[in-house]
Each structure stands twice: as structure tokens, then as C-alpha cells.
Amino acid sequence: MFKFETLFRSDRSRARLGRVHTAHGVIETPAFIFCGTKANVKGITVDQLEAAGTQIILSNTYHLMLQPGSETIKSAGGLHKFTGWNKPMFTDSGGFQVFSLGYGGVASEIKGSGQRGKKRTLLKITDDGAIFRSYVDGQLITLTPERSMQVQMDLGADIIVAFDECTPYHTNKFYTATAMEKNQCWGKRCLNILKEYGNGSQALLGVIHGGVYEDLRYESAMAANNEAYDGFAIGGSLGKTRREMWEIVNMTSSWLDRSRYVHLLGIGGIEDIFHGVQCGIDTFDCVAPTRMARHGAAIVKRKELRGDNGRINLNNTAFRGDMDPVSSDCDCYTCKNFTRAYIHHLLKAKEILAGTLLSIHNIRTMNQLMEDIRNSLAADNIAAAIAEWCGE
Numbered sequence: 069m070f071k072f073e074t075l076f077r078s079d080r081s082r083a084r085l086g087r088v089h090t091a092h093g094v095i096e097t098p099a100f101i102f103c104g105t106k107a108n109v110k111g112i113t114v115d116q117l118e119a120a121g122t123q124i125i126l127s128n129t130y131h132l133m134l135q136p137g138s139e140t141i142k143s144a145g146g147l148h149k150f151t152g153w154n155k156p157m158f159t160d161s162g163g164f165q166v167f168s169l170g171y172g173g174v175a176s177e178i179k180g181s182g183q184r185g186k187k188r189t190l191l192k193i194t195d196d197g198a199i200f201r202s203y204v205d206g207q208l209i210t211l212t213p214e215r216s217m218q219v220q221m222d223l224g225a226d227i228i229v230a231f232d233e234c235t236p237y238h239t240n241k242f243y244t245a246t247a248m249e250k251n252q253c254w255g256k257r258c259l260n261i262l263k264e265y266g267n268g269s270q271a272l273l274g275v276i277h278g279g280v281y282e283d284l285r286y287e288s289a290m291a292a293n294n295e296a297y298d299g300f301a302i303g304g305s306l307g308k309t310r311r312e313m314w315e316i317v318n319m320t321s322s323w324l325d326r327s328r329y330v331h332l333l334g335i336g337g338i339e340d341i342f343h344g345v346q347c348g349i350d351t352f353d354c355v356a357p358t359r360m361a362r363h364g365a366a367i368v369k370r371k372e373l374r375g376d377n378g379r380i381n382l383n384n385t386a387f388r389g390d391m392d393p394v395s396s397d398c399d400c401y402t403c404k405n406f407t408r409a410y411i412h413h414l415l416k417a418k419e420i421l422a423g424t425l426l427s428i429h430n431i432r433t434m435n436q437l438m439e440d441i442r443n444s445l446a447a448d449n450i451a452a453a454i455a456e457w458c459g460e
């Protein structure tokens with residue numbers, strides 16, 4: 069039931085317009101996948117998600133296997149029925165959280181920005197999988213490729229990911245190479261499980277590793293090309309700086325089989341998306357748009373910025389008497405009905421509605437960004453969209 073088709077290829081870069089067909093509908097690509105970590109996008113109903121033009125959301129295998137447990141979700145009829153979201157859905161393999169939480173850091177550690185001194189939950193990594201302690205009830209849990217696939221089959225998302233060890237930035241080349249080879253074996257085991265027990269509706273992505281090392285990235289990409297994955301996810305450490313990340317994404321994507329779908333894991337800055345699209349990335353995911361919203365930040369186009377970090381902070385006193393909408397260009401529920409002054413007030417009064425209204429805006433804005441990118445690609449003029457969003 070899964071099919072990826074390319075509708076248009078740019079002459080100027082590897083950018084492409086595509087269509088991903090799933091059992092729960094079609095995703096027009098390039099597209100953004102919103103994080104519904106624990107089977108919900110925080111503070112947002114599925115109706116609000118849909119009204120903001122959302123095509124696909126992601127849930128985390130790791131969190132759901134700990135709470136409420138994949139058996140509960142399976143008996144509810146799968147994630148779609150459990151959450152009421154009837155459109156395409158994506159689950160990750162659990163590997164990213166097992167290893168990122170386990171190394172004592174958080175997601176940022178994998179991306180290279182350093183330890184944060186959190187308690188280690190990962191106890192042991194073997195050739196078979198990982199043993200870690202549940203943050204919910206302290207239980208010891210073994211996550212193997214087979215277990216990850218079983219959980220992801222219980223959850224029933226349309227696009228799922230092969231179980232992988234996600235190595236952080238500071239690991240050396242030998243360790244990164246060893247983990248990459250192990251991930252290749254784990255990927256094969258995931259493919260076998262899906263072939264044997266799957267219902268034929270789930271697409272499996274192989275994860276491309278190799279950290280910051282060009283030869284390892286090449287080897288990982290080539291090995292994945294030779295497997296029967298429905299698509300690829302570029303994962304692992306993408307370096308310490310934005311430039312380094314762009315270089316790794318550029319070279320890695322250049323080696324992948326162009327007939328298959330490509331996802332970039334955990335990256336969602338506007339400039340990073342423009343760069344990724346030009347490398348041939350089809351989908352992106354990141355917690356930032358909704359996390360930022362809960363902290364009072366609204367994503368806006370270049371002309372509305374008061375600085376150059378891609379967002380305005382509605383906590384700022386400057387917005388206290390500002391009777392304009394968050395963005396004058398935006399057609400979202402929040403911008404059509406409320407002022408910056410109102411949202412500033414809700415934030416100051418610590419009302420949860422502030423996070424909901426800003427999440428609606430940021431979700432709509434990311435969807436608008438991807439629509440603009442798709443429209444600009446159809447005219448093979450992505451520069452026009454870059455000028456509007458980034459001003460470069």
C-alpha cells in the first residue's frame with residue numbers, strides 16, 4: 069500500500085516534488101512531520117492539527133512502549149484509532165531515545181551540543197540490543213530489533229523506522245564504525261520481521277549512520293541502498309555546527325537511491341529545511357515548532373522578524389499593547405481571531421491557552437512554509453521562497 073512517486077525534479081539542485089501514498093492517505097512532499105511524542109501533539113486536538121493543514125504526525129515508540137504500553141494501543145485498534153488521527157502517521161524505532169537518554173544527555177547530545185548531566189538510564193548495549201531502565205516505573209527493559217518492530221507493528225503507524233544505535237557526537241571513529249555495522253545487522257533483522265509478520269501496509273525506513281565521517285556515511289548509504297527498505301532516514305550525529313550538518317546531509321543524501329523516499333531525522337529550522345530540500349530530502353521532523361510555542365515563541369516570515377533567529381518572543385513587553393495578529397500573513401485560527409497583546413497577556417498570566425494558540429500558529433506556519441516550498445519547486449524557483457522566508 070506504500071508507494072513513493074516523484075512528480076518533478078529540479079534542474080538546479082536535487083530538490084523534488086513527491087507524493088507518498090500510505091494506507092491512511094497521501095503526503096505531498098516536501099513535508100513537515102509534527103511531533104506527537106506521547107500519542108498527542110501537546111495541547112492540540114486532531115481537529116486543530118487538521119485545520120492547520122497538517123499531513124502527518126510522529127509518535128515515539130520509546131515513550132509509548134513504557135506508557136501506556138503497545139499492547140494497550142494495539143487493543144484500542146492501533147495508534148490511529150487510539151488518538152483519533154486518521155491521516156498518515158510515523159513512528160521512530162525507539163533507538164534515539166534509548167541511547168540519547170541513556171548516554172546521560174538529551175537529544176542535543178546526539179546532535180553534538182554536549183552533556184546535560186541527566187541520570188543515565190541505559191545499562192548495557194549488546195550485539196542484540198539495549199537494556200535500559202524505564203523512567204516510568206524503574207523496570208528493566210530490553211529493546212532489540214525484534215522488540216522494536218513488534219511494538220511498531222502494534223502501534224500501526226504507516227511509516228516506521230529500523231532499530232538503531234544512535235551514537236553521540238563525541239564517540240570516536242572506531243566506535244561509530246562498529247555501531248554502524250551493528251545497525252546494518254539490526255536493519256536486516258527488522259526487514260525480516262516485517263516481511264514475516266507485517267500486514268503489508270507499513271513502510272520501513274533504514275537509518276543512515278556514520279556520524280561525521282565521510283567514508284562511514286558512504287558505506288552506510290551504500291549498504292542501505294542494497295536492502296529492501298521503502299526509504300531512508302538520515303540519522304546519527306550530524307556534527308556540531310550548522311555548516312557541518314549541512315555538509316553531512318548533502319553528501320549522505322547524494323549517495324542514496326533516488327527512487328526512494330528520504331527523511332531527515334530531528335531537523336526543522338527554516339534554513340535547514342531549505343538546504344535539506346535542495347539535497348533531495350522529502351520529509352523533516354522536529355519538536356521545535358510546538359516546543360517553542362509553549363514557551364511563547366512564534367515562527368514568522370523574514371519581514372516580521374525583530375532579530376534574525378526566525379521567531380518572535382511574545383513574552384516580550386513590546387507586545388503588551390500590540391493589537392496586530394501574531395503574523396499579518398497567516399490564515400491560522402490564532403491569527404484570524406487574536407492579537408499579540410492577548411497572547412502576551414495569556415503568557416504573563418501563565419494560561420495554558422497561550423501554548424495552544426501559539427502551537428496552532430507555528431504548526432500552520434510550518435505547513436505554510438512547506439506549501440510555499442512545494443509551489444516554488446513546481447515553478448523550479450525555490451529562490452523565491454527562500455527570499456520570502458529567509459531573505460537570502
Ligand SMILES: [Zn+2]
Pocket residue numbers: 394395398399400401402403404428429430432
Ligand atoms: Zn497564525
